[in-house]
Amino acid sequence: MIFIILILIFCFSFVLLFGPPYLPTMRKQIDSAFDILELKKGDTLLELGSGDGKILISAARKGYKAIGYELNPILFVVSIIRTLPYRKNIKIYCRNFWNIELPQADAIYTFLLKRQMERLDSKLEKYSFRPVKLVSFAFKIPNKKISKQKNGVFLYDYSK
Numbered sequence: 001m002i003f004i005i006l007i008l009i010f011c012f013s014f015v016l017l018f019g020p021p022y023l024p025t026m027r028k029q030i031d032s033a034f035d036i037l038e039l040k041k042g043d044t045l046l047e048l049g050s051g052d053g054k055i056l057i058s059a060a061r062k063g064y065k066a067i068g069y070e071l072n073p074i075l076f077v078v079s080i081i082r083t084l085p086y087r088k089n090i091k092i093y094c095r096n097f098w099n100i101e102l103p104q105a106d107a108i109y110t111f112l113l114k115r116q117m118e119r120l121d122s123k124l125e126k127y128s129f130r131p132v133k134l135v136s137f138a139f140k141i142p143n144k145k146i147s148k149q150k151n152g153v154f155l156y157d158y159s160k
């Protein structure tokens with residue numbers, strides 16, 4: 001029992017070295033994100049830090065493809081199980097999204113911490129598949145123009 005608790009503590013805490021801890025976006029903000037993104041059926045949403053897979057499932061239910069990156073192995077397994085019925089449209093990888101070349105997507109969803117927003121902006125400035133839209137829940141990118149916002153969700157456009 002102690003061993004299981006130690007594994008749980010380890011999985012949820014080592015992630016803090018690379019990004020925010022697990023805290024899910026609320027339903028109202030998920031809906032707001034999709035409202036301001038205005039995606040078309042068949043578009044791809046990339047989620048950086050995809051947690052329990054809830055947002056990926058919402059995307060698949062709307063007819064979008066979804067790709068998630070989640071570093072916490074427990075959340076990765078939970079999200080793989082939760083998204084099984086949508087396997088055709090959802091892919092999830094247990095990877096640190098800072099260390100990879102981000103795949104092609106029409107939009108990106110994140111719920112990071114304030115101190116990671118500038119680093120994310122630099123990464124997206126170099127993103128190979130622009131134009132792309134970014135929605136960030138809770139935190140803004142310093143000195144970057146917000147294209148739209150709703151209920152604490154901010155939309156940014158990275159043009160070609």
Ligand SMILES: C[S@@+](CC[C@H](N)C(=O)[O-])C[C@H]1O[C@@H](n2cnc3c(N)ncnc32)[C@H](O)[C@@H]1O
Nearest residue numbers: 018019020023024025049051070071096097111
């Ligand atoms: C604040 S939670 C948001 C979860 C989900 N996106 C949501 O909004 O409901 C941040 C998630 O990102 C994951 N995470 C943090 N840093 C990461 C990294 N560098 N690579 C992949 N996942 C990361 C955490 O484990 C956590 O599940």
